[in-house]
Amino acid sequence: MKALVCVKRVIDYNVKPRVKADGTGVDLANVKMSMNPFDEIAVEEAIRLKEKGVVTEIVAVSVGPAKAQETLRTALAMGADRAILVVSDDEVEPLAVAKIVKAIADEEQPGLIITGKQAIDDDANQVGQMVAALLGRPQGTFANEVAVEGDSIVVKREIDGGLETVKLALPAIVTTDLRLNEPRYASLPNIMKAKSKPLATKAPADYGVDIAARLKTLKVTEPPVRSAGIKVPDVDALVAKLKEMGVA
Amino acid sequence: MSKTLVWVEHDNASVKDATLAVVTAAAQMGEVTALVAGSGCDAAAAAAAQIAGVAKVLKADDAAYANALAENVAPLVAGLMADYDAFVAPATTTGKNIAPRVAALLDVMQVSDILSVEGPKTFTRPIYAGNAIATVESTDAKIVVTVRGTAFAKAEATGGSAAVEAVGGAGDAGLSAFMGSEIAKSERPELTSAKIIVSGGRALKDAETFQSVITPLADKLGAGIGASRAAVDAGYVPNDYQVGQTGKIVAPEVYIAVGISGAIQHLAGMKDSKTIIAINKDEDAPIFQVADIGLVGDLFTLVPELTGKL
Numbered sequence: 001m002k003a004l005v006c007v008k009r010v011i012d013y014n015v016k017p018r019v020k021a022d023g024t025g026v027d028l029a030n031v032k033m034s035m036n037p038f039d040e041i042a043v044e045e046a047i048r049l050k051e052k053g054v055v056t057e058i059v060a061v062s063v064g065p066a067k068a069q070e071t072l073r074t075a076l077a078m079g080a081d082r083a084i085l086v087v088s089d090d091e092v093e094p095l096a097v098a099k100i101v102k103a104i105a106d107e108e109q110p111g112l113i114i115t116g117k118q119a120i121d122d123d124a125n126q127v128g129q130m131v132a133a134l135l136g137r138p139q140g141t142f143a144n145e146v147a148v149e150g151d152s153i154v155v156k157r158e159i160d161g162g163l164e165t166v167k168l169a170l171p172a173i174v175t176t177d178l179r180l181n182e183p184r185y186a187s188l189p190n191i192m193k194a195k196s197k198p199l200a201t202k203a204p205a206d207y208g209v210d211i212a213a214r215l216k217t218l219k220v221t222e223p224p225v226r227s228a229g230i231k232v233p234d235v236d237a238l239v240a241k242l243k244e245m246g247v248a
Numbered sequence: 249m250s251k252t253l254v255w256v257e258h259d260n261a262s263v264k265d266a267t268l269a270v271v272t273a274a275a276q277m278g279e280v281t282a283l284v285a286g287s288g289c290d291a292a293a294a295a296a297a298q299i300a301g302v303a304k305v306l307k308a309d310d311a312a313y314a315n316a317l318a319e320n321v322a323p324l325v326a327g328l329m330a331d332y333d334a335f336v337a338p339a340t341t342t343g344k345n346i347a348p349r350v351a352a353l354l355d356v357m358q359v360s361d362i363l364s365v366e367g368p369k370t371f372t373r374p375i376y377a378g379n380a381i382a383t384v385e386s387t388d389a390k391i392v393v394t395v396r397g398t399a400f401a402k403a404e405a406t407g408g409s410a411a412v413e414a415v416g417g418a419g420d421a422g423l424s425a426f427m428g429s430e431i432a433k434s435e436r437p438e439l440t441s442a443k444i445i446v447s448g449g450r451a452l453k454d455a456e457t458f459q460s461v462i463t464p465l466a467d468k469l470g471a472g473i474g475a476s477r478a479a480v481d482a483g484y485v486p487n488d489y490q491v492g493q494t495g496k497i498v499a500p501e502v503y504i505a506v507g508i509s510g511a512i513q514h515l516a517g518m519k520d521s522k523t524i525i526a527i528n529k530d531e532d533a534p535i536f537q538v539a540d541i542g543l544v545g546d547l548f549t550l551v552p553e554l555t556g557k558l
Contacts, residue, residue: 016512017376026380038494094348095357120493122375124360129318129348138319138423141345144487154427158487159341160440160496164429166317169422178477178494179487214357218370218383226519229540231531235553238525238543245523247444247469247502248558 001111001170003046003055005080006101006128007039007062009071010121023219026121035071038116040078040183041176045146046114047079048181054148055112057081061104063097065089069199076194077186083199088211094122096204096211098130103207105135110171112153117142117175128175138168142177250278250368253328254302255337255346258284258292265441266338268299268402273395274336275301275403276365282306282410283328285321287314293412300404305412312420316342319424322349324417329354334391339497343394356388361497363399377493377516397440398499398520432486439489442472444502447491447518450478451507451528451547458484461547462506465555474498474518476508492517507547510535527551 011017012032020027035043049055060075062068063086072083086100105113118125132139140146140155144163147154148170156165158177186194204211232238242248252274257264267282274280280301284293285308293307306328312320325346329335335350337343339361351358362371363381370385371393439445446466452458458479466473474496475489491498493516503521508514510526510533518524519538526539527547536542543550 011376013513017379019380026376093357095352095355098352118494120377123377123493124358125344126348126351126358126360129345130352132318133322133349133352138421139345139349141318142341157341159429160488161431162429162486162488164315165427167425167427169424177487179481214388215359215384215386218385220375220380220382223374223378223381223519226524226538226540229524229536229538229542231536231542231544235543235550235557238541238554239557241525241541242502242558245502 001055002057002059002108003049004101004105004108004110004113005042005046005058005060005075006113006115007043007060007071007075008036008119009033009062009064009068010036010119013037013120019220019222023221025217025220033067035074036116036119038118038176041178041180042114042116043075043078043080044181044183045176049148050079059084059108059110061101062086063088063092063100072199073194074186076197077191078184082197084202085199086202086204086207088204090211092204092211093213093215094124094126094130095214096209097127098134099209100204100207101127101131102134103209105131112171113173115173115175117177128173132173135173138172140166140168140172140174143174143180144177145180146174250333251331252278252280252334252336253325253332254280254282255325255335255343256282256284256292256296257338257340257342258286258289258295260286260289261291263292263295263299263405265402265438266340266397268405269397269400270336270338270395271299271301271403272400273362273365274334277334277336277368277391279303281332283308283325285313285316285324287311297410297412298406298408300407302408302410305410306415307412308415308417310416310419315426316346317424317426318346318349319421320419322346322353323421325350326353327417328415329390334393337394339394339396347392347394351392354390354392356390356392357386358392358394359384359386360394361396362393363396377512378519379512396497398497432488436466437470437472439472439474439491439496440498442498442500444469444471445474445498445500446471446504446506447474447476447508448479448484448506449476449508450482452479452484455484461551465551468555468558476514505535505539506551508535509533510538
């Protein structure tokens with residue numbers, strides 16, 4: 001079966017974001033960008049399923065600016081077969097992304113769609129669930145382990161108290177949690193090879209999707225700053241502090 | 249006045265704590281109706297009816313709703329939403345699983361993990377691992393939000409006397425089946441509602457050392473135990489101990505970070521704690537920038553000494 005993998009270009013996870021002085025958003029000029037870490041895990045899982053002979057072709061999809069092409073090339077270098085970039089310079093909300101992915105899924109008919117559980121920029125944690133809803137297909141969110149068994153997929157999910165296992169009818173949507181796998185690095189020869197793999201460029205209008213924002217961002221501010229703390233010289237001083245606070 | 253439908257998290261017998269903060273948030277948006285979906289959930293519905301501020305309880309009792317499978321409960325919720333203006337769920341793994349599916353069925357954008365209600369359709373929420381706070385206004389006809397439990401006071405669990413009304417939905421969508429769960433058994437306070445948390449990082453070396461250093465201190469303080477991603481990845485403790493952007497978000501009275509450097513992703517999960525105490529041998533560790541009280545030194549001597557003196 002075919003696997004569709006959704007990847008997003010986001011601020012690198014090691015960069016501390018700075019809020020713009022005018023309160024309109026986070027300053028992304030000259031900031032290092034990378035593939036969303038959860039999406040790397042999604043790409044890796046698709047490749048592992050291909051290596052097991054379960055998946056025959058991997059299509060990587062991204063919605064974002066023209067530069068998101070770099071993110072798709074990374075996915076191709078890891079092992080995806082081809083890529084589709086839906087270009088939009090405006091920020092596209094999860095609901096609109098889900099509609100675009102649904103339209104691509106209608107064309108491509110993948111047996112499995114894999115997305116990260118959340119993007120580390122908007123922290124929304126919505127796209128996978130929304131794609132599943134729009135397609136009327138089951139969802140295995142926060143996956144810790146997946147195994148395809150005939151016409152279904154068994155997904156072990158990370159939940160608040162521990163783990164839970166669900167069995168889903170294929171086609172299905174899986175969103176990746178941190179511990180699903182350890183993504184591989186793209187080797188230099190594979191990075192070179194990825195340059196010649198097919199990458200189709202589309203627009204949201206090609207899929208008939210209106211990307212107008214449903215949420216208006218009124219302002220973006222810095223979180224409250226914690227007042228400076230103190231350092232204590234030894235354990236006795238710490239114990240005294242704890243007693244002062246009434247916790248010991 | 250607008251009407252809100254609250255997703256109740258429960259174990260059939262009682263209502264989980266996360267729901268109480270959601271009721272507080274929902275009450276700021278309008279009249280609260282609580283939805284208890286499950287199988288054999290009479291007691292949970294009765295408990296929900298006693299929550300102060302709940303005007304009505306809807307009980308959907310069907311084998312299909314037993315394990316809160318999103319494929320089965322999202323259509324139920326979406327169907328009920330004909331009579332409501334907002335769906336409000338906790339930002340727990342259950343809420344995060346269901347709410348976006350409901351939102352898409354209603355063709356509305358969800359607002360995730362809200363910190364405050366600023367107006368009928370205006371909310372604040374953290375973005376970029378809590379490094380920025382966005383104020384957003386929805387233009388959708390109906391609202392779907394998930395609520396950060398630590399950002400709202402808990403509604404009183406008793407004092408209310410709402411009527412319970414049975415409702416039905418389409419039942420089993422036939423797309424998914426619950427196979428089983430492995431729930432970590434613990435006598436300790438649950439992480440997201442613990443008043444004190446002792447959390448360990450990579451510096452704890454291995455599972456045995458983590459146990460022998462962190463557990464006695466937590467026992468002394470009656471504290472919950474948390475961990476950084478590094479400690480979880482290294483297998484010192486199970487996954488659901490993880491505090492951070494992609495783990496649990498906690499805001500206890502006291503958070504004691506032991507051998508945790510304080511990466512952005514970890515701070516996102518605990519920097520709203522009232523008092524943060526850091527014990528670390530690296531005095532330049534970023535954790536000291538958010539710590540109210542810092543102690544620099546070797547945790548393997550300091551923590552046992554601390555435990556002994558409490």
